[in-house]
Amino acid sequence: MGFKVKVEFLGGLDVISNKVREHSLKVPLEEGEATVKDLIELITKSIIADPKDIPVFIEDDTVRPGILVLINDTDWELEGMEEYVLESGDVFTFTSTLHGG
Amino acid sequence: MAETNSREEELLRRIQELELENEVLKKKVAEVEYDAKYPKIDENFCLDEYKRYGRQMIVPEFGSLKSQIKLKNSSILVVGAGGLGCPALLYLSAAGIGKIGIVDDDIVDISNLHRQVLHTTDSIGMFKCDSAKKYICKLNPHVIVKTYPVRLHNDNAFDIVNDYDIVLDCTDTPAIRYLINDVSVLCRKTIVSGSGLKSDGQLSILNFNNEGPCYRCFYPKPPSAESITTCSDGGVIGPCIGLLGVSMAVETIKVLTGFYTKDNFKPFLSMYTGYPQQSFRVFKMRGRSDKCSVCGSFPTVSKEAILNNEIDYVAFCGKVDSNVLTPEDRITVQQFSDIVTRQSKAPVLLDVRTKEQFQIAKLPNSINIEWDPTFKKLESLDKYLPEDFDKDTDPVFVVCRYGNDSQLATRKMKQELDFKNAKDIIGGLNKWSDIVNPKFPKY
Numbered sequence: 062m063g064f065k066v067k068v069e070f071l072g073g074l075d076v077i078s079n080k081v082r083e084h085s086l087k088v089p090l091e092e093g094e095a096t097v098k099d100l101i102e103l104i105t106k107s108i109i110a111d112p113k114d115i116p117v118f119i120e121d122d123t124v125r126p127g128i129l130v131l132i133n134d135t136d137w138e139l140e141g142m143e144e145y146v147l148e149s150g151d152v153f154t155f156t157s158t159l160h161g162g
Numbered sequence: 163m164a165e166t167n168s169r170e171e172e173l174l175r176r177i178q179e180l181e182l183e184n185e186v187l188k189k190k191v192a193e194v195e196y197d198a199k200y201p202k203i204d205e206n207f208c209l210d211e212y213k214r215y216g217r218q219m220i221v222p223e224f225g226s227l228k229s230q231i232k233l234k235n236s237s238i239l240v241v242g243a244g245g246l247g248c249p250a251l252l253y254l255s256a257a258g259i260g261k262i263g264i265v266d267d268d269i270v271d272i273s274n275l276h277r278q279v280l281h282t283t284d285s286i287g288m289f290k291c292d293s294a295k296k297y298i299c300k301l302n303p304h305v306i307v308k309t310y311p312v313r314l315h316n317d318n319a320f321d322i323v324n325d326y327d328i329v330l331d332c333t334d335t336p337a338i339r340y341l342i343n344d345v346s347v348l349c350r351k352t353i354v355s356g357s358g359l360k361s362d363g364q365l366s367i368l369n370f371n372n373e374g375p376c377y378r379c380f381y382p383k384p385p386s387a388e389s390i391t392t393c394s395d396g397g398v399i400g401p402c403i404g405l406l407g408v409s410m411a412v413e414t415i416k417v418l419t420g421f422y423t424k425d426n427f428k429p430f431l432s433m434y435t436g437y438p439q440q441s442f443r444v445f446k447m448r449g450r451s452d453k454c455s456v457c458g459s460f461p462t463v464s465k466e467a468i469l470n471n472e473i474d475y476v477a478f479c480g481k482v483d484s485n486v487l488t489p490e491d492r493i494t495v496q497q498f499s500d501i502v503t504r505q506s507k508a509p510v511l512l513d514v515r516t517k518e519q520f521q522i523a524k525l526p527n528s529i530n531i532e533w534d535p536t537f538k539k540l541e542s543l544d545k546y547l548p549e550d551f552d553k554d555t556d557p558v559f560v561v562c563r564y565g566n567d568s569q570l571a572t573r574k575m576k577q578e579l580d581f582k583n584a585k586d587i588i589g590g591l592n593k594w595s596d597i598v599n600p601k602f603p604k605y
Contacts, residue, residue, distance in 0.1 A: 127385025138448040
């Protein structure tokens with residue numbers, strides 16, 4: 062049971078995962094049963110190295126403002142956001158918005 | 163006495179009039195000289211311009227002479243003449259944009275020069291917009307440059323933005339990015355938006371043709387102020403931010419020459435990563451949001467609301483208050499220096515800057531514990547302190563670069579870690595360099 066997806070943190074967001082940008086994540090559910098909501102929970106449990114960093118990623122039960130979420134290089138707004146159903150091999154990219162110039 | 167005063171006033175007024183007249187005449191002379199030097203051979207260009215722009219005109223994607231004429235008849239507003247603005251301005255002025263406006267109220271500092279490539283060592287102290295203009299005028303005499311040595315704010319933004327065809331957002335804080343977005347949407351201007359930090363960057367086209375998504379569609383809620391890192395705190399690699407500025411110039415040319423159309427334009431956000439392997443990823447983005455507070459169906463952000471300051475951008479984006487300590491928990495750099503000289507044993511000094519900053523310069527005997535991400539999460543400092551250190555009596559001093567993180571660290575030591583005698587050094591090592599030891603390098 063279970064399948065693998067890729068999770069990556071860009072734009073400095075890798076601070077929450079010991080500076081590791083790319084993760085291969087095993088989702089312990091059947092394909093077709095897991096949504097992005099499950100994925101986010103899984104990330105906070107198994108990728109974020111220190112629980113004190115969870116607020117850097119999550120605010121009010123969802124991904125914090127200032128973080129863009131891409132599913133296979135497409136804005137998650139176009140893919141159903143938290144309701145999107147995960148498929149094996151999907152790439153989930155989380156990137157901080159940058160402001161410097 | 164009264165007579166002398168009025169006589170002086172009269173003379174001053176006369177001098178001002180003459181200066182104004184002189185300026186107008188100088189401008190006329192310059193125009194006559196320009197026309198004599200570069201006689202037009204048709205209604206648009208002189209021979210010099212055909213030769214100057216030839217190499218770009220013959221590229222099929224560019225669109226030949228008609229695209230060059232479009233550039234000549236275009237005007238762009240560049241907000242921010244820094245790490246993004248300089249390279250964007252450099253290429254866009256060279257490419258032959260007719261009129262360029264530059265907004266920046268900042269002055270050139272030596273710490274800008276590694277990335278802000280229009281400014282040179284001898285322009286330190288000048289307004290950035292004037293320094294940029296000086297370079298551009300030498301590079302391309304066919305471009306008209308107008309400078310605005312002001313900060314863009316609610317009162318002046320509409321007047322400035324209205325005079326241009328498109329806006330390049332080359333600024334560095336969320337508050338001004340929202341202001342530029344709102345004003346540009348309300349003035350019906352396309353925005354080419356870039357940003358960057360450290361070795362990463364992002365690029366997008368907003369409000370394209372008054373149909374594409376705007377900044378608020380992408381980011382309806384601003385990020386918390388604590389999560390924002392500036393170039394001065396986080397650092398920035400010159401060519402990385404430069405690459406973003408240059409990419410903004412490419413997108414600007416595509417917009418102005420009409421390469422993008424209503425049909426082929428798809429909302430995007432490009433993400434540049436400098437390390438470990440350089441890459442540009444293009445993300446497909448959402449379209450315009452019907453619920454958007456400025457470009458949606460029921461907008462709450464209007465010209466009136468901005469002009470009467472109902473929209474307070476600084477309040478909207480929040481501000482970090484780092485002055486968290488009472489005066490008794492803080493000492494001046496001079497007081498700290500006196501303690502060091504008076505005591506035979508060196509006092510315990512914690513330096514909470516990043517290790518990279520610590521490696522550039524440090525005070526003798528200081529112990530480095532990075533505030534972020536280490537110190538802020540520690541539950542004990544024992545492993546960093548001398549074995550015989552007594553939290554109840556022994557003094558410990560905390561320093562950083564400017565005296566902000568050191569306050570947060572001192573507060574944590576007092577409130578969470580039970581240090582009775584922890585003191586923050588006001589103004590940090592920057593102040594130390596100003597007051598105590600001018601040879602301590604600022605960076």
